[in-house]
Amino acid sequence: MARFAIWLACVLALLASSMSSAALVEHTFKVIICSIGHISRCNIILHFNRHGILQLLTAWADGPAFATQCPIRPGQRYTYRFNVTGQEGTLWWHAHVGWLRATVYGALFIQPKHGRSAYPFPKPHKEIPILLGEWWNASVVDVENEGLAVGQAPNISNAYTINGKPGDLYPCSENDMYKIKVERGKTYLLRIINAALNNQLFFKIANHTMTVVAIDAAYTDHYETDVVVTAPGQTVDVLIKADQPVGSYYMAAHPYISTPPESVFPFDNTTTRGVFAYEGAKSQNPVMPTLPDFLDTPTAHKFYTNLTGLAGGPHWVPVPLQVDEHMFVTFGLNVERCPENATCLGPLEGRFSASMNNESFVLPNNTSMLEAFYYGVSGVYTTDFPDNPPLVFDYTNMSINVDDSLIYAPKSTKVKKLKFNATVEMVLQNTAFLTVESHPIHVHGFNFHVLAQGFGNYDATNDSKKFNLVNPQMRNTIAVPTGGWAVIRFQANNPGIWLVHCHLDVHLPVGMSMAFEVENGPNPSSTLPPPPSDLPKCY
Ligand SMILES: *[C@@H]1O[C@H](CO)[C@@H](O)[C@H](O)[C@H]1NC(C)=O
Ligand SMILES: *[C@@H]1O[C@H](CO)[C@@H](O)[C@H](O)[C@H]1NC(C)=O
Ligand SMILES: *[C@@H]1O[C@H](CO)[C@@H](O)[C@H](O)[C@H]1NC(C)=O
Numbered sequence: 001m002a003r004f005a006i007w008l009a010c011v012l013a014l015l016a017s018s019m020s021s022a023a024l025v026e027h028t029f030k031v032i033i034c035s036i037g038h039i040s041r042c043n044i045i046l047h048f049n050r051h052g053i054l055q056l057l058t059a060w061a062d063g064p065a066f067a068t069q070c071p072i073r074p075g076q077r078y079t080y081r082f083n084v085t086g087q088e089g090t091l092w093w094h095a096h097v098g099w100l101r102a103t104v105y106g107a108l109f110i111q112p113k114h115g116r117s118a119y120p121f122p123k124p125h126k127e128i129p130i131l132l133g134e135w136w137n138a139s140v141v142d143v144e145n146e147g148l149a150v151g152q153a154p155n156i157s158n159a160y161t162i163n164g165k166p167g168d169l170y171p172c173s174e175n176d177m178y179k180i181k182v183e184r185g186k187t188y189l190l191r192i193i194n195a196a197l198n199n200q201l202f203f204k205i206a207n208h209t210m211t212v213v214a215i216d217a218a219y220t221d222h223y224e225t226d227v228v229v230t231a232p233g234q235t236v237d238v239l240i241k242a243d244q245p246v247g248s249y250y251m252a253a254h255p256y257i258s259t260p261p262e263s264v265f266p267f268d269n270t271t272t273r274g275v276f277a278y279e280g281a282k283s284q285n286p287v288m289p290t291l292p293d294f295l296d297t298p299t300a301h302k303f304y305t306n307l308t309g310l311a312g313g314p315h316w317v318p319v320p321l322q323v324d325e326h327m328f329v330t331f332g333l334n335v336e337r338c339p340e341n342a343t344c345l346g347p348l349e350g351r352f353s354a355s356m357n358n359e360s361f362v363l364p365n366n367t368s369m370l371e372a373f374y375y376g377v378s379g380v381y382t383t384d385f386p387d388n389p390p391l392v393f394d395y396t397n398m399s400i401n402v403d404d405s406l407i408y409a410p411k412s413t414k415v416k417k418l419k420f421n422a423t424v425e426m427v428l429q430n431t432a433f434l435t436v437e438s439h440p441i442h443v444h445g446f447n448f449h450v451l452a453q454g455f456g457n458y459d460a461t462n463d464s465k466k467f468n469l470v471n472p473q474m475r476n477t478i479a480v481p482t483g484g485w486a487v488i489r490f491q492a493n494n495p496g497i498w499l500v501h502c503h504l505d506v507h508l509p510v511g512m513s514m515a516f517e518v519e520n521g522p523n524p525s526s527t528l529p530p531p532p533s534d535l536p537k538c539y
């Protein structure tokens with residue numbers, strides 16, 4: 001069936017960045033993953049949905065551990081079978097167990113069915129992946145477990161990378177930098193992917209502007225900018241014209257930190273860079289771009305909110321106007337009380353936690369939620385995820401930072417049940433427990449329209465007047481403004497279990513997640529097929 005091949009290494013290394021990229025057109029896609037790790041912590045889960053393959057009727061190929069499948073154990077293999085329909089642009093794949101995606105990820109390019117001339121922009125001379133990564137000089141499994149064991153923030157990373165290379169600002173890689181060779185006068189398509197675990201990133205190329213043409217595999221109106229901001233999980237496609245004097249120019253990335261100055265946690269403040277070099281350039285010192293300050297929220301906000309969708313373009317989906325399910329979902333950090341006799345080094349003598357609508361999400365550990373859904377097994381999750389927060393309070397007022405009566409969220413595995421094809425509108429509202437922060441909220445299985453975004457508490461009366469129902473951006477991951485809100489809307493036309501979670505790996509395991517259970521529709525073409533025979537067993 002597969003018309004093209006993709007290679008995916010059986011994954012061993014926990015440290016080296018592993019990368020692959022593949023060009024695909026809309027067609028059946030088959031990926032075989034085998035795990036040859038020899039220690040049990042090497043459970044590998046590929047989560048293909050990542051930058052949002054829609055997985056229509058193939059929820060079994062989505063990937064997140066204990067949500068749609070059990071992990072692929074050492075020695076096992078599993079073939080992910082799915083079609084790519086209704087999407088063009090850049091997505092990616094990554095492991096979805098613990099922090100393993102730090103090293104197990106790669107790019108997916110989806111090209112128009114009728115070839116590259118069908119792009120809604122002039123055909124670029126070349127297409128170049130830019131995978132921005134994050135690197136620890138340690139086993140990321142150890143780093144994660146060390147943090148979780150005592151409920152404190154895990155160690156920060158040691159480097160960022162561009163296509164696996166940190167660049168010459170780090171002592172380990174002075175002479176080993178990612179380099180793009182360009183011809184003066186030609187235009188290139190950069191497919192930028194934020195594959196970092198815990199950081200939003202600013203990305204710039206000295207002396208050049210970029211034109212955004214797509215985000216998260218959905219075309220946008222052309223938007224010219226000298227800086228790109230991406231949150232983990234997101235992708236941005238930009239055209240860049242080599243129109244400057246023949247020479248060498250650095251491209252560079254460093255984090256965007258969204259917390260207020262007084263509550264900045266320790267973060268990796270290093271800068272990765274590579275070179276954008278013109279043919280014929282004499283060897284010389286490349287020009288360095290001036291990146292925005294780490295705390296430059298206005299620049300990030302401008303980029304994130306100025307983008308609009310290419311209404312009427314390829315695969316454009318009009319905004320559904322009739323809403324069946326209105327949800328208001330608060331999300332942010334919390335504290336978990338220290339269990340008896342345990343060691344806790346987190347805030348308030350407890351442990352870091354996180355929640356959505358005051359439910360701190362816990363995945364099952366002995367079966368997948370999707371199998372429970374398919375076979376009707378009860379006791380794995382409940383369907384009472386609330387449509388609204390249990391309490392109304394001043395969500396983004398910093399005076400609630402450590403409010404003892406509000407900050408402890410119970411642990412649960414609750415989903416919101418949706419009728420097939422229901423239209424859902426979610427107000428995503430950040431809270432100020434511990435601090436306010438921009439969290440990249442990722443919805444599996446669906447692209448959503450972003451109707452409006454803002455700072456402070458969402459005001460239903462006034463803010464709903466700002467909805468863009470004409471050409472809003474379509475995404476699968478939204479970096480909700482720090483101490484603010486975003487309103488998203490999507491149609492639940494795909495049966496299965498779909499996680500909604502923060503894409504920062506420091507927040508996902510402590511509970512910043514929920515899930516949708518989308519019921520089957522009326523006929524076979526709207527019914528989840530049985531699990532593939534090679535779906536990994538849980539034991
Ligand atoms: C992909 O699409 C083809 C043609 O519609 C269909 O026969 C096949 O079952 C689909 N594959 C999957 C995995 O859904
Ligand atoms: C990584 O850490 C080891 C010590 O654990 C140190 O010897 C080495 O220099 C470090 N490498 C880098 C690139 O930081
Ligand atoms: C985390 O950092 C501390 C302090 O630098 C170090 O002692 C510890 O070994 C690190 N943990 C891991 C898992 O690398």
Ligand SMILES: *[C@@H]1O[C@H](CO)[C@@H](O)[C@H](O)[C@H]1NC(C)=O
Nearest residue numbers: 206207244245246247248287
């Ligand atoms: C890059 O831009 C800077 C600032 O505008 C300018 O001073 C410099 O000459 C430019 N360098 C090149 C090689 O064009």
Ligand SMILES: *[C@@H]1O[C@H](CO)[C@@H](O)[C@H](O)[C@H]1NC(C)=O
Nearest residue numbers: 254266267268269270271294
């Ligand atoms: C990065 O953080 C370290 C440790 O806090 C500090 O010494 C250094 O000046 C910072 N560097 C930058 C570029 O902010």
Ligand SMILES: *[C@@H]1O[C@H](CO)[C@@H](O)[C@H](O)[C@H]1NC(C)=O
Nearest residue numbers: 298301302303305306307308
């Ligand atoms: C772009 O962002 C700026 C700064 O946030 C804002 O003033 C402006 O209204 C935005 N324009 C659009 C078209 O969203």
Ligand SMILES: *[C@@H]1O[C@H](CO)[C@@H](O)[C@H](O)[C@H]1NC(C)=O
Nearest residue numbers: 337338339340341342343344
């Ligand atoms: C906590 O430690 C005390 C003293 O060792 C012991 O009696 C008690 O059973 C422990 N509680 C739990 C829940 O382990």
Ligand SMILES: *[C@@H]1O[C@H](CO)[C@@H](O)[C@H](O)[C@H]1NC(C)=O
Nearest residue numbers: 362363364365366411412413
């Ligand atoms: C599995 O989950 C159950 C229910 O949350 C919990 O009680 C148990 O400790 C977990 N087991 C492991 C090995 O994590």
Ligand SMILES: *[C@@H]1O[C@H](CO)[C@@H](O)[C@H](O)[C@H]1NC(C)=O
Nearest residue numbers: 364365366367378379380538
């Ligand atoms: C899985 O764990 C849940 C919660 O601890 C328990 O109710 C259920 O019986 C377990 N299922 C299996 C198959 O062990």
Ligand SMILES: *[C@@H]1O[C@H](CO)[C@@H](O)[C@H](O)[C@H]1NC(C)=O
Nearest residue numbers: 394395396397398399400456
């Ligand atoms: C935040 O809450 C405090 C305490 O309730 C209140 O005094 C203050 O006015 C609030 N701030 C804003 C901006 O509403």
Ligand SMILES: *[C@@H]1O[C@H](CO)[C@@H](O)[C@H](O)[C@H]1NC(C)=O
Nearest residue numbers: 358390391405406408409410
């Ligand atoms: C969350 O739930 C806990 C336990 O029911 C409660 O004490 C707390 O006030 C709730 N917090 C919020 C913000 O709803």
Ligand SMILES: *[C@@H]1O[C@H](CO)[C@@H](O)[C@H](O)[C@H]1NC(C)=O
Nearest residue numbers: 320421422423491493521526
């Ligand atoms: C889902 O609902 C839309 C209208 O909102 C309708 O156009 C579409 O046909 C429905 N899809 C299915 C598969 O029923």
Ligand SMILES: [Cu+2]
Nearest residue numbers: 439502504507
């Ligand atoms: Cu988060």
